[in-house]
Amino acid sequence: MSKIIYKEKLSDNVYKMRLEAPLIATERKAGQFIILQVDEDYGERIPLTIADADTEEGSITIIFQVVGLTTDELSRMNVGDDIPVLVGPLGNPTNIENFGTVVCVGGGIGVAPMHPIAQALKAAGNKVIIIMGARNKELLIMEDEMEKIADELIVVTDDGSYGRKALVTEPLKELCEKEPKPNIVFAIGPPIMMKFCALTTKPYNIYTEVSLNTIMVDGTGMCGGCRVNVGNQVKFVCVDGPEFDGHLVDFDNMMARLSEFKDIEKEKYQCYIDLMAEAKIAENESKED
Amino acid sequence: MSFQAPEELSKKAHELYEQYIPKIDEIKVKERIRIPVQEMPAQDPHVRCRNLEEVAIGYTAEEAQIEAIRCIQCPTQNCVSDCPVNINIPLFIEHTAYGRFQDAINVIKEASLLPAICGRVCPQETQCQLNCSVGKVFKTVDKSVSIGRLERFVADLEREKGNVQIPDVKPETGKKVAVVGSGPAGLVVAADVRREGHHVTIFEAFHKLGGVMRYGIPEFRLPNEIVDEEIDTLRKMGVEIRTNFVVGKTRKLADLLEKDGYDAAFVGTGAGLPIFMGIEGENLVGVFSANEYLTRANLMRAFDKKHADTPIYNSKIVAVLGGGNVAMDSARMALRLGAEKVYVVYRRTEKEMPARTEEVQHAKEEGVEFLFLQNAKRILGDEKSRVTGIECLRYELGEPDASGRRRPIAIPGSEFVIDLDTVIVAIGNSSNPLISSTTPQIKTNKWGNIIADENQKTSMDRVFAGGDIVLGAATVILAMGEGRKAAATINELLAKEIEEEKLKKVN
Ligand SMILES: Cc1cc2nc3c(=O)[nH]c(=O)nc-3n(C[C@H](O)[C@H](O)[C@H](O)COP(=O)(O)OP(=O)(O)OC[C@H]3O[C@@H](n4cnc5c(N)ncnc54)[C@H](O)[C@@H]3O)c2cc1C
Ligand code: FES
Numbered sequence: 098m099s100k101i102i103y104k105e106k107l108s109d110n111v112y113k114m115r116l117e118a119p120l121i122a123t124e125r126k127a128g129q130f131i132i133l134q135v136d137e138d139y140g141e142r143i144p145l146t147i148a149d150a151d152t153e154e155g156s157i158t159i160i161f162q163v164v165g166l167t168t169d170e171l172s173r174m175n176v177g178d179d180i181p182v183l184v185g186p187l188g189n190p191t192n193i194e195n196f197g198t199v200v201c202v203g204g205g206i207g208v209a210p211m212h213p214i215a216q217a218l219k220a221a222g223n224k225v226i227i228i229m230g231a232r233n234k235e236l237l238i239m240e241d242e243m244e245k246i247a248d249e250l251i252v253v254t255d256d257g258s259y260g261r262k263a264l265v266t267e268p269l270k271e272l273c274e275k276e277p278k279p280n281i282v283f284a285i286g287p288p289i290m291m292k293f294c295a296l297t298t299k300p301y302n303i304y305t306e307v308s309l310n311t312i313m314v315d316g317t318g319m320c321g322g323c324r325v326n327v328g329n330q331v332k333f334v335c336v337d338g339p340e341f342d343g344h345l346v347d348f349d350n351m352m353a354r355l356s357e358f359k360d361i362e363k364e365k366y367q368c369y370i371d372l373m374a375e376a377k378i379a380e381n382e383s384k385e386d
Numbered sequence: 387m388s389f390q391a392p393e394e395l396s397k398k399a400h401e402l403y404e405q406y407i408p409k410i411d412e413i414k415v416k417e418r419i420r421i422p423v424q425e426m427p428a429q430d431p432h433v434r435c436r437n438l439e440e441v442a443i444g445y446t447a448e449e450a451q452i453e454a455i456r457c458i459q460c461p462t463q464n465c466v467s468d469c470p471v472n473i474n475i476p477l478f479i480e481h482t483a484y485g486r487f488q489d490a491i492n493v494i495k496e497a498s499l500l501p502a503i504c505g506r507v508c509p510q511e512t513q514c515q516l517n518c519s520v521g522k523v524f525k526t527v528d529k530s531v532s533i534g535r536l537e538r539f540v541a542d543l544e545r546e547k548g549n550v551q552i553p554d555v556k557p558e559t560g561k562k563v564a565v566v567g568s569g570p571a572g573l574v575v576a577a578d579v580r581r582e583g584h585h586v587t588i589f590e591a592f593h594k595l596g597g598v599m600r601y602g603i604p605e606f607r608l609p610n611e612i613v614d615e616e617i618d619t620l621r622k623m624g625v626e627i628r629t630n631f632v633v634g635k636t637r638k639l640a641d642l643l644e645k646d647g648y649d650a651a652f653v654g655t656g657a658g659l660p661i662f663m664g665i666e667g668e669n670l671v672g673v674f675s676a677n678e679y680l681t682r683a684n685l686m687r688a689f690d691k692k693h694a695d696t697p698i699y700n701s702k703i704v705a706v707l708g709g710g711n712v713a714m715d716s717a718r719m720a721l722r723l724g725a726e727k728v729y730v731v732y733r734r735t736e737k738e739m740p741a742r743t744e745e746v747q748h749a750k751e752e753g754v755e756f757l758f759l760q761n762a763k764r765i766l767g768d769e770k771s772r773v774t775g776i777e778c779l780r781y782e783l784g785e786p787d788a789s790g791r792r793r794p795i796a797i798p799g800s801e802f803v804i805d806l807d808t809v810i811v812a813i814g815n816s817s818n819p820l821i822s823s824t825t826p827q828i829k830t831n832k833w834g835n836i837i838a839d840e841n842q843k844t845s846m847d848r849v850f851a852g853g854d855i856v857l858g859a860a861t862v863i864l865a866m867g868e869g870r871k872a873a874a875t876i877n878e879l880l881a882k883e884i885e886e887e888k889l890k891k892v893n
Contacts, residue, residue, distance in 0.1 A: 120636050137593055139687055141695040166695050182593045184630040314686070314696075317591050317632060317820055319658035320678035326669055331662060336820070350669050353771035357671045358697035365697065 099133075099183040101176050102156055107238045110163045111206060112172050113148075119155030121147070121185045127213040128191030128308065128340055131157065132316040134182035135170045143167045144313045144335070146210035147186060157185075160209035160238070166366045187316045188339045191306070195222040197280040200272055202228045202265050202294055204286025208239050210308060211285045215246045218283075224248050226279070228268050230286075234259035265290060266297045273301040281306065284343060288352050295343030307343035309334045312357060325351045389751050392427035392443055399424060399449040406455055410483065415458045419520050423528070424453040426535055426744070431751040435721045438605045438689055441748055442506070447485070450539040454483035456520055457531045464517035465533060470867045473497040475514060475533055482536055488549065491540040499574050500866060502545060502612050505538025507603060507711075508863050509742045528743075545615060552622045556583035561880045564589060564642045564651040566633045566821065569597020571654035571853030571865040571872075573616060576625050578873030579652075584880055587626040587648075589633050594685060597656055598854075599862065601685035602677070604715050606722070607745070634824035643848055649883070650848045650876050653828075653836060654869065657815040657854035663707065667765030668811070672699060672773030676708070676716045676812035683719050701808035703727045705776055707762055708812035709739040714746060716810045717754045728754045729804065733761040733781055733794045759783070759794065763801060765809055775805045815859045825849075833858060842872035850876060 103115035121131060125147050134140035149158035163169050174180070191214050199218050203211035208229050219225045227247040231237040232255045244250055251268045252260030261268070265286070272279055282305040284294035291307040298305045311323040311334045318336035325332055328345035332338065402421060406413055427443040428434070434441050445453065457479045465475040474493050481490035494501045508514075514533045515521065521530030544550055561584040565572045568590040580586045594600050596613040621627065633639055633655075642648045660675035662668050679698075682688040686696035704720040706713045709732035717728045730749070732739060735758050739746060750756070759781040766775040780800035783792035817834040829837045829845040835858055836851040838844050844851050852868030854860055 124636060134593065136695070139690070139694045139696075141686065141697070182630055184591065184593075184632060185635065187632070187635060314678055314681055315592070315658075317635075317658070318818055319660070320681055321660045321662065321675040322678040324662075324669060331664075331669065347669075350771060353671050354669065358699070361697040361700065365695065 099180045101174055101178050101180065102154075104174075104176050107160065108235050111160065111236070111238055112163070113158060113160045113209075114171075115151070115154075115156045115158050116180060116183065117155060118157045118183060118185075119152075121183070122150040122152050122155050122157050125150050125157065125186035126190030127193065127217040128210075129186035129188050130316075130339060131159070131183055131185030132187060132313065133171075133180055133184075135167055135174070135180065137181040140182065141167055142182070142314055142316070144187070144310060144316060146308070146310075146339075148209040148212055160206065162206040165362055169366070184316065187335055189337075191217065191283075191308075191340055193217045193221050198224045198226065198277060200226045200228065200269065200279045200282045202230075202269060202282065202284040202286065202290075203243075204230050204265055204284075204290040205232070205236060206238070207284075207286030207290070207308075208237075208243065211283065212239055212242055212246075214283055214285075215243065219246045226272060227251065228253065228265050230254065230263075230265040230290075232256065264293070266293050269294060269297050273298055273303060279303055283308075288348055288355065291343060291346075292348035292352075295346070295348070299344055305343035306340050307346060308340045309338055309346070309351065311351065312355060325354070389428070389431055390425060391430070395425055395427050396446050396449060398422075399446065399452050402452045403448040407451060410455065413455060418456055418458050419523055421452060421456050423456070423532060424449045424535070426532070428748070431748075431753070434606065435718070435752040436724075438722060440609050441606050442744070444542055445535055445539040447487075447539075447543075450482055450487075450536055451485060453532050453536055454479045457483070458519060460519040462517075462519060464519070465514040465531075468516055469497075469514045470861075470863045471497045471870065473514075473537075478540070479531065479533070479536060482540060487540050487543050490536075491544045494537060494540065498863075498866065499577055499870075500570060500616060500862070501537050502541035503570070503599065503608060503616070504863050504866070505534050505536075505541055506608050506612075507599075507742075507861075508534055509861060510534035511743050513863070545612075550615070550619065552619055553577065553581055555581055555623050558585070559583045559880065559884055561585065561650075561884065562587070562648045563876060563880075564633075564648040565654065566639070566651060567591075567597060567654040567656055567853070567855075568595040568617075568627075569654055569656050569853055569865060570599065570862045571656075571869040572597070572652065573620065574866045574869030575652045575654065575852070575873045575876070576620050577623065578870060579876055580620070580623050580625050582877045582880070584649075584877075585626070587628060588620075589631045590627070590629045591632045592685065593629050595627065595629065597654075601681045602712065602715070604680065604684055604719050605689075606718065607715065632820065634820040639821060639825045639849065640827070649880060650850065652842075652869075652872050652876065653821055653844070653849065653851040653855060654853045654865070655818050655821055655855045657859040658818045659816045659834075660811070661814045661816055662811055663762065663813060665762060665764050667767055667773070670765055670767040670773045671771050672701075672767075672807055673765060673809045673811065674699070676706070676712045676810055677815070679716055679810050680712075680719060683723065689719075689723060698723060699808055701725045703729075703804075703806035704808040704810060705729045705731050705762070705804060705806050706810045706812055707731050708814070709734065709741060710812065710814070711741045711745055712814075713810075713812035714741045714749050714754075716812050718745075718749055718752060720808070720810065721752055721754065725808070727806075729757050729806075730754055731757045731760050731762060731776075731778065733759070734791065735759060735783065738791050761794075761796070762809070766803070773807055773809055775803050776809060777801055777803050815854075817855050817858065821855075838868075840871075841875040842868055843875060848879075
């Protein structure tokens with residue numbers, strides 16, 4: 098059980114929460130994640146990256162976008178509420194070294210998990226160039242935080258409503274062409290973005306680390322639901338990852354696997370939204386009485 | 387044997403009861419062995435294949451007594467030596483025959499802590515019932531005394547009557563023991579160590595306790611209620627329980643011992659790493675490990691489609707690859723989740739299948755189709771990467787291999803395709819590396835199993851291990867047996883230390 102001690106709406110559908118979790122706060126390292134459930138008996142288990150931790154307060158920060166049933170229910174919880182199931186830190190930490198020049202690419206909500214990694218890379222003495230992108234201005238998060246870390250910050254939006262009108266791969270390509278070339282690239286975001294980041298850096302032979310967010314159940318290597326093909330080998334994201342060499346990941350298979358339960362989830366989510374709407378109507382009606 | 391309605395079975399048993407029980411002391415051995423085996427009453431297969439309720443209903447008292455008088459109280463007592471925890475089986479059966487059911491369960495509990503569970507899931511036909519003298523007379527284990535069913539009967543009766551006693555706990559000693567994992571091995575260690583007055587904390591990665599008994603073995607074979615009862619007893623004994631705690635991740639094992647004041651630790655983390663076949667198409671959408679499939683259905687309650695948030699695949703035609711209990715459970719669960727057709731594909735023949743006979747029997751009655759001497763060669767998919775079928779090969783049995791079983795040999799050119807939408811891989815588990823990879827002091831063998839000596843001691847000081855993490859995927863009773871041994875060693879170690887500390891104080 099873990100109490101919500103802070104909640105903030107970062108953009109239309111994106112929330113930030115600090116959760117009481119002293120042990121996880123002490124043990125976690127950049128790149129690791131937690132699994133939570135909003136209901137102990139009937140909830141599903143979803144992985145979320147640990148965006149930050151405060152060992153003094155004994156808390157961790159999560160940032161999530163409402164994309165389905167569980168994130169929706171989570172977004173409706175408030176400060177003081179308990180999250181019944183929270184387990185972590187899971188997965189392997191990011192390998193942080195002084196690589197030289199690094200490029201960190203964060204797309205959409207992927208900026209959140211990129212933050213602690215960029216922070217650690219900076220602390221390790223790297224020159225950190227950050228590319229962050231979103232579909233539009235409203236969906237950009239954590240610009241100030243990234244600004245603080247970055248030696249160079251490039252902001253792009255798909256529609257040009259803020260920063261440069263481009264996909265993240267454009268500035269990435271430019272950086273790869275410039276001398277000195279980046280020594281390593283980290284990319285976190287939607288699978289399709291990571292796929293194209295990896296395709297962009299491939300011709301330049303620049304190692305590109307991607308962080309995968311697959312479907313998970315246990316998060317401890319027990320179910321294999323999180324498996325992906327990496328260099329023609331089967332890997333479990335929760336115990337072998339979550340970070341892998343982007344040039345070896347079979348993104349197409351991963352995206353197909355991510356849609357495994359899409360129809361069922363949509364149906365469940367629709368039922369849930371209908372229920373919430375009904376509850377709202379009932380509430381309004383009782384107010385009118 | 388085909389299905390017989392419970393009413394019919396109990397009627398037949400009643401007649402035998404009237405005939406034999408009044409003259410119970412005079413029944414000759416010859417007569418005893420002629421009494422027919424009392425079959426396990428079960429739900430009608432057509433009904434049960436769509437519900438999650440327990441399939442086997444359990445004996446009536448009369449059925450239990452009749453089955454018990456089939457035991458000839460032979461002097462060889464193979465059943466006792468073949469039982470991994472050496473329950474005094476003839477004695478408990480004798481009590482049962484005379485209707486002294488509480489005495490019977492007391493005898494069992496001297497050796498086994500989880501009789502209601504073992505009576506349901508133990509592979510009796512390869513253990514206590516294997517060399518039963520009654521079965522030997524007929525040269526078939528099918529005719530052996532149904533020890534497991536009797537065990538279940540007396541354990542259930544005690545529970546239903548509310549007679550289960552909370553074991554006495556000795557005064558607090560101030561010693562602390564960490565139990566990692568809450569499968570049968572961990573639960574038994576917790577109970578046995580707590581009884582001696584030591585503080586016990588169970589650390590469990592999941593949000594619910596019970597290990598495989600919770601997430602793997604389905605409700606229709608082992609109701610959650612029974613596992614809950616055992617855990618409740620532990621709580622009442624004062625065992626501390628910490629769920630959502632992954633030792634090695636949330637806290638290192640060494641830290642528990644060095645920083646958190648635990649005097650000893652038991653590792654019972656099980657064999658939870660699914661093995662895949664390494665064939666083409668195994669990552670397609672619609673291919674699941676049995677662990678994933680069963681965990682979604684059991685632990686995450688996806689069977690209850692209306693209430694559970696966790697989704698499960700809507701399957702029409704399913705192939706389960708494998709021939710063990712895990713395969714049977716997956717196949718039968720798929721039926722219950724609405725599949726129209728379920729195949730079990732197994733490389734060898736029925737004789738070599740490691741699953742409990744009762745499970746195979748039940749699966750057949752429910753309509754699961756067995757494809758023996760066949761095996762998947764690759765899994766086929768469509769342009770959306772969804773499973774559309776499997777290509778199988780036929781096999782024949784060749785010379786016996788190292789295990790004494792005849793080795794299946796593929797018949798070249800025998801490929802054929804089965805159209806289907808779901809594949810469940812149930813070919814086994816290997817050991818979970820979470821603890822060993824974060825605790826270099828613990829030595830493992832080449833399969834990743836933790837090495838423990840005959841007292842369950844590992845290579846790390848104060849750390850003991852048992853169950854599937856040591857044995858590889860084994861059984862509930864073997865896990866329990868190792869737990870008992872580990873607890874005895876831990877209790878001995880702590881008692882010695884307490885003694886030494888006392889001496890030091892005196893001096
Ligand atoms: C589907 C299925 C059906 C089966 N049917 C039968 C049967 O009919 N009869 C039979 O005798 N046996 C059966 N078995 C085998 C039997 O269940 C196991 O042999 C037995 O449960 C092993 O017990 P265990 O205590 O060693 O571990 P488990 O029951 O595997 O429990 C281990 C526990 O440790 C937890 N854990 C793991 N790592 C950590 C960690 N790092 N920190 C904290 N907790 C951790 C796990 O979450 C789990 O709860 C079956 C197995 C399966 C999968
Ligand atoms: S989530 Fe189950 S193995 Fe990774």
